[in-house]
Amino acid sequence: MRLLRFRGGGGGDVATAPAPIDDEPRRPAPVQPGKSALVKVNFGPHHPSTHGVLHLFLTLDGEIVVDCEVVFGYLHRAIEKLAEQRTYVGGQALCDRLDYVSAMTNNHAWMLTVERLLDIEPPPRVQVVRVMMDELSRIASHWIGTGVYGQDVGVLVTSVMWAFNWREEILDVFDDFCGQRMTYNYYRPGTVYPQRLPDDYERKIRAICDRTPGRVEQMHRFLTRNQIFRLRAVGVGVLSADDALSLSCTGPTLRGSGVAYDVRRARPYAIYSDLDFDVITRDAGDCMARYEVRLDEILQSRRIVLQCLDLLKEVSPDMGREPKQVKPAAGREAYVEVEGPKGAVGCYMKANGTPNPERMKWRSPSFINLGALPLMSRGWKIADLISIFGSIDINMGEVDR
């Protein structure tokens, strides 16, 4: 174990201190199940991590995790079954509650599927507004993911407070656009509702974009270059690219392992094929890699939002019109994936000629990414398990549906 040394003596400025030198990154302990009695411990379903109700059934050798069985279902709200009883437009309110920290991407997945069933396409201005809302939602979700990850590794609440305060400005924008802070139900087939954009949205969104790089830098100074954080995150919970692909991981969990797969580039929807942004990857596959991917994606989302603000001045003012009846023909089915902050969010719908879907299925990235947790956490201690779990950035509403 390495002693922590204060650099620069008392009162040295952390920002100008040289970057910390990483020693050999920590490795998982070799697991010897026959060595001592294994203890089975229930971890959850209620525990102070703010990810919600998750139950891990751990098999421990002392403090080292030998096996980790994830038990879900404590938040299973039967959304797929309820969607069959709601209409295509009314059921969108259900999908808001899935990944509730970034509900705009959920709305987008649902509404794109409905539009594929109806074979309609919204006008360009609506597409630009949707992309802008998606990316602001992504920034908000990544702030929560980062702030709460700081809490998971022991920061207590500083990063959470910062993240939630910075997120409030984005929620103000959403409040102006659609009247809600968190569960929006904003998109409609071919348009958004309300169609009139708020009066001073540009000023507010530009203010957010101006402050975002400084905030990302602040988070870097606070966590990324912090020796304690690096001890907790570098080399911990490594997921190789092959394992990640085989386990169907998507999102920062996959991109942190070096695979440059982003649905916005692979199957562009809305206006993403006309926008200029980078797909962020890191090669290490550890917790630090996933965390850095999220912070860099915040900057890329900011880039997209600025392009959207400029585009809104150029495109025609047509905001589209909702069809009078949303009753897709029987037998039509559609599966659409969008890139949510946690991974590829997919919505499958099948129509039967009535106003209600015959079947709605949600591909939730957190549910599938969580399948990688037992592999990633074998041999690490319980405290590291929390760090690994936080770095995957799970949302239990999405896992359990």
Added chain:
Amino acid sequence: MSDPTEVGTDSPAPARPPVAVPEELSRNILIAPLDALVNWARKNSLWPFGFGLSCCFIEFISMAAGRFDVARFGSEVIRPSPRQADVMIVAGTLTKKMAPAVVRLYHQMAEPRYVIAQGNCTVSGGIFTGAYSVVEGIDSIIPVDVYVPGCPPRPDALIFSIMQLQRKIARDRPVSGRRRTKAGAVAG
């Protein structure tokens, strides 16, 4: 005696004979009924047991964060352990699989304990009424003091619910022993 159903009523105590306090000490000595003092201490240091189930919990954390700042009500210490908490704010949909854990945690809280049902799902099942796995309202398994409708309720609404709970606690008689409030969660 003020009407207990009136919103905004804070005075709990019956009339009692005034105690003569010397003029020079009148700013240093406070005379109050023990009921009022205990209630004042309890209501201004309600430590929430953040029982975050789903979406409403994000608004609960927003309430504890910088803009809405529930710390000025004494409620900023969100205790993860039920033994250290006063008020259980159930935030999110309650499913049948989770219900036994909720009841068990409720019983682990030490009295006086209060329950705030935050969000439509805890009040009545909310948007998920009719689902095969959802308990429609937590009041079917634990007693509730304050209901906060909304989906999710704004942090302001949640702060208002804490204020309502404070008014409810202020009407209590912990020392003089008579139970005046109706919910079963308040100890005499």
Added chain:
Amino acid sequence: MTPQAVATALRRLGMPAEVESAPQRGRLHRDADTDDAGAEAPATAPVGVRCEVPPAQLLTALRAARDELGFDLLSSITATDEGDHFALLYHLVRVADLEFNGFLLLVSRALKDKHPDGPVVPSAVPVYSGANLQEREIFDLMGVRFRGHPKLTRVLTWTGFSGHPLRKDYEPVDEEIPWRLAGLRGPDGTLLSEEDARRAEEERDAWELVDSDASVAAAPHQQGGGGEEER
């Protein structure tokens, strides 16, 4: 690889594949001259490949997709209740290929049988380990058993829940809250009622009911049982 090349390769392997086309979407029309009255229908372009695979050949198809055609990500498995059979949709993706911007969709249909837990279909876990949780969810909610799955237990509902809720013929039952999960006593005072104990026992052994030599369900158009058994 273009969608046509993928479809050709699949046909060579004996699987009927067709290329799906869709209108070109998502173009930002910056052309100010386009007006609504004269707008022409956007050109269609091939976006994906769809292939019907009987359950007996499912593993062959998945292995071919992964090893020969390079589809390295199984994005999603969906199950739908079609009345007399279940349809399983496997959406596969090539992550490194920006030319093929669509899915390879393998549709596998399995006739329902009399078993309450549904027909047996080979599990995709030996090929894509990410199918583990998705297949458990399909077993839980739709009732399709997967042969070869390491541990097929309920994942979203609780042990002791009876029935498969997403089926069209599911009768909604107001299930009792499973008090025993937290060690609490039921309404009649016992820690675990007989009914509960029986269900928990059944649940624990449910996945062992899918024997390794259980016969795979037939596709609807096949008569007289399934095709060659997959190992």
